[in-house]
Amino acid sequence: MESALALVQRQVADHHAQRVGRVVLRVGALAGVEVESLRFAFDVVSRGTPAEGATLEIESVPALVFCPTCQREFPGTDGFIFACPGCGDFCSEIRQGRELELSRIELL
Amino acid sequence: MCLECGCSQSVPFGVKVLSVIAPRLLQPRPSAPAAPATVAPPATAPQSLEVHTSLLAKNDAAAERNRSFFRQHGQLALNLVSSPGAGKTTLLARTVDEFGRTERCAVIVGDLETDNDARRLHRPHVPVAQITTGTACHLDAEMVARGMAALDLAAARVVFIENVGNLVCPASFDLGEAVRVVLLSATEGEDKPLKYPPIFKSAHVVLLTKIDVAGVLGFDCAAAADNIRRVAPQARLLQVSARSGEGMEEWYQFLRSHLPPAVAVAAPTR
Numbered sequence: 001m002e003s004a005l006a007l008v009q010r011q012v013a014d015h016h017a018q019r020v021g022r023v024v025l026r027v028g029a030l031a032g033v034e035v036e037s038l039r040f041a042f043d044v045v046s047r048g049t050p051a052e053g054a055t056l057e058i059e060s061v062p063a064l065v066f067c068p069t070c071q072r073e074f075p076g077t078d079g080f081i082f083a084c085p086g087c088g089d090f091c092s093e094i095r096q097g098r099e100l101e102l103s104r105i106e107l108l
Numbered sequence: 109m110c111l112e113c114g115c116s117q118s119v120p121f122g123v124k125v126l127s128v129i130a131p132r133l134l135q136p137r138p139s140a141p142a143a144p145a146t147v148a149p150p151a152t153a154p155q156s157l158e159v160h161t162s163l164l165a166k167n168d169a170a171a172e173r174n175r176s177f178f179r180q181h182g183q184l185a186l187n188l189v190s191s192p193g194a195g196k197t198t199l200l201a202r203t204v205d206e207f208g209r210t211e212r213c214a215v216i217v218g219d220l221e222t223d224n225d226a227r228r229l230h231r232p233h234v235p236v237a238q239i240t241t242g243t244a245c246h247l248d249a250e251m252v253a254r255g256m257a258a259l260d261l262a263a264a265r266v267v268f269i270e271n272v273g274n275l276v277c278p279a280s281f282d283l284g285e286a287v288r289v290v291l292l293s294a295t296e297g298e299d300k301p302l303k304y305p306p307i308f309k310s311a312h313v314v315l316l317t318k319i320d321v322a323g324v325l326g327f328d329c330a331a332a333a334d335n336i337r338r339v340a341p342q343a344r345l346l347q348v349s350a351r352s353g354e355g356m357e358e359w360y361q362f363l364r365s366h367l368p369p370a371v372a373v374a375a376p377t378r
Contacts, residue, residue: 080308081302
């Protein structure tokens, strides 16, 4: 979360802004990040910074896995175990769902 | 602050070298500079900015620098991850004693405190750097870079990075390794891969360790292997005991098969 805040503060400085109204994060289902922990950490680390009090918006990105046998993608819904609905093989090629990025901010 | 557990990463970490080859000691990392206090007229209207930057971008960039160093020097770098007490140090001690006789090894080991592991691994022919992380629960790529800089790695063929004992946070931090090794010991539960899936998901190889005592403990190796296969079908699975030596030859074979071609002339030091 400190790295997110560092990115936000750089934008604030670059654009000579006073405050941050909104911070939007993109978080993949497999990013290994607990959204509630992110919110808590944001509240703590943003205190006393231009981002204090800003709305934290989380965009969730669902998991998408590729099956090499069936040559197709399927949604990874069962935690971290990806059994292909076509052939039943356990798959490991994650095409989407690891995202963890600062997507957008709104400066006031 | 770590992404998962909320530990503070802003504490300075230390690097201590136990090596006759590399006598240099590094200074701790200075604390991050405060954000510049820019005073400027307020913007007139809310301004929306598309940023699209990974929160791990800084670590990933450092990891890429480490990776290209290893590549240029023809080195195999491995990141060893497990719970505390799964046998990382014992595995490495035997590995540098046996495998290390034929292939030059170096070790970078991370713990919150003490240089006990570096002392255990210290051999005249093995450069070892101990990184103490303070309160941070994992190594990051920058810490590893400092460990690398403290050691004379030019002659090494294999660089083992022994991570802080933790099955959660190290999953998110690329250190620049070519191979991620996750250890699961017979003293743990067979269902650990199901309970801590991200780290197993990221493994190239999973080592079932302490298999010499599996029978006594009633540890079901087949059930553990099945759980690993479900969560991490991409990972090679090896069963070893660093005490009895069982399976160690397969482990060395795995290491040999992943060695990149040796580089004839060492690239200039970073």
